[in-house]
Amino acid sequence: MKKTILFFWIFIQSSIVLFANSFYIDPTNGNNNTGDGTLQNPWQTLEYVINNNLIESMSYVTPYDPNNPQLIIKNQGAPIKAGDVIWLYSGLHGEINLSNYINTDYITIKNVTNENPIIKRITLQGAKKWQLDGLDVSSEPYNTYINDKLVYFVTHNFFGPVSDIEIKNCNIYSSVSPWTVAQDWVNKASDGIILREVDNVFIINNTLTNVKFGVSLWGNNIQTIDNTITNFSADAMRLLGSNNLIEHNIIKNCYDVDDNHDDAIQAFTTGGLTIDNNSIKRNIILNYEDPNQPLLGPLQGIACFDGPLNNWLVENNLVVVNHWHGISLYGAVNCTITNNTVLDPTPNNGTGPSWIKIEDDGSYIASDCTVKNNIINTLSVTSNTAIGNNTLLSTFTDYSTNFVDYTNYDFHLLATSSSVDNADANFAPNKDLDNIDRPQGNGYDIGCYEYPLPLNIDESEVLNNVQVYPNPFTNHLNINNIPIGSKIKIFDVAGNLVYKTKTDKPEVSIPTFKLTQGVYFIQIINKKTITIKAIRHKN
Secondary structure (H helix, E strand, O other), X not given: OHHHHHHHHHHHHHHHOOOOOEEXXXXXXXXXXXXXXXXXXXXXXXXXXXHOOOEOEEEEOOOOOOOOOOEEEEOOOOOEOOOOEEXXXXXXXXXXXXXXXXXXXXXEEEEOOOOOEEEXXXXXXXXXXXXXXXXXXXXXXXXXXXXXXXXXXXXXXXXXXXXXXXXXXXXEEOOXXXXXXXXXXXXXXXXXXXXXXXXXXXXXXXXXXXXXXXXXXXXXXXXXXXXXXXXXXXXXXXXXXXXXXXXXXXXXXXXXXXXXXXXXXXXXXXXXXXXXXXXXXXXXXXXXXXXXXXXXXXOEEXXXXXXXXXXXXXXXXXXXXXXXXXXXXXXXXXXXXXXXXXXXXXXXXXXOOOEEEEEOEOOEOOEOOEEEOOEEOEEEOOOOOEEEOOEEOOOHXXXXXXXXXXHHOEEEEOOOOOOOOOOOOOOOOOEOOOOOEOOOOOOOOOOOOOOOOOOOOOHHHOXXXXXXXXXXXXXXXXXXXXXXXXXXXXXXXXXXXXXXXXXXXXXXXXXXXXXXXXXXXXXXXXXXXXEEXXXXXXX
16 A cells, blocks of 8 residues: 555656656565565665666776776666666665666665665765665664764775765764763764765765764865764864865764864865865854763864865854864965854863964965955964954853854844944855845845844835834744734745745734744735745744
8 A cells, every 4th residue: 555655656756867767675565586676566675686786887897997998788688777766665775885887877776755764884986877865874773883984985996986976865874872982982983974086976965963974075076065964073074175065064063082183174185185176155063062962072163284275265154163273274375264153162261262264384375365254263364364354252242242142052143243234245255154145234244144134125015014023033923913814924045935824813923943043034915015034043
């Protein structure tokens, strides 16, 4: 019955890869001996499908010769081919180990809706055009801790390069719960997503929990967007290549378990690596959420100690770390650091407070850099760095007079903050960390958040006396003086409808605890329309 109900949904979802053939794997109801991969007769595990050569692809003649790469057909006549989709049901699917599978079109490995397939680990070497979507990756459900790499994409001397890979919507974890003993982290934690000399990769909307290293980007043309790394014991991200983008990720809760100096985002040029033309934008970095967290230690923010670094853009990031290195670029040339909020959660004690630093690195002289529109504790830059319109805050009193609720890491600006309307417009981005348009008032604001005007009313379509409060709001939003029979709609900044109702009362109280932090547009529709902008803060 379950598969009959899902049939229509799967037919619609086949548009993921146009004209793709679909194959199904079900650890509960499948059979490796008699299955043929159809919806009615699925295979049992993905590991079986791979190990029994049921995927047709191409492979390099081995050992791989970079000067004369030659491709031959691999597993000719196998049922799964380039462009197909492999649908996985809940259960244990074993390991994904794809060595020398070079596809001419993407093969997608994806979860059936509301199903949670669990992969022990994923290794790609000599692979091209694979899409991994909606998978759980962990060894813990297999009653073991591999203490290794959970997801590993590696260019291999024998099998050849890895490129054109997408991994998205995956849940990657060493353990469901964080360990409270350092030796457990050392002996049991695995790394999350590790790339080694891999190009053209999309890492989108993944959740990584209780990992050693989070995401390591050794390669070029890699986009890492909308991922969350919660609880890590080494570096949350490493950036070891060029033309890469790290945008709108959340990094939080560092566990200090060994001698590694832990970084949220680190880059270096050891071994002759080139790390140019990189962008780090709209990320949230929190040393910790709970000051009583076990194994709490210092965390360096965006730390790049080995030059040269050419043409970097670091903007709209919130970096809250109890360390000197908030944002540090050594040997930086033509780099721009703008509209970041970089603060120590405990500026009056401990290691810190946090700085933005531009400094020479041995023979690499920092030059032609710009540091503007940032909120910081301290600033340390070379004499040839262009600076201006930065706000320096050094005490809790400074925090309380500028931010909504610094004790709960809400660093949105108060209307009275000195950072409002005082940024250099020539260097301010057009959006802030919340994706709010800049500017909102008479000028651009300093820091990663733009203060949103409480009301943004189309005066040609005003409904008189409508009031929306409190604004900013938390768990409830009240609307008064509503014309009888009005429709109320709430949209997020991307234009998605997140709430709607119709009221025959002049007052309503809307529960908003399910809404995430950010900006929303409340539309009250009667004969005319009023649109009111409101912002939700943390609880």
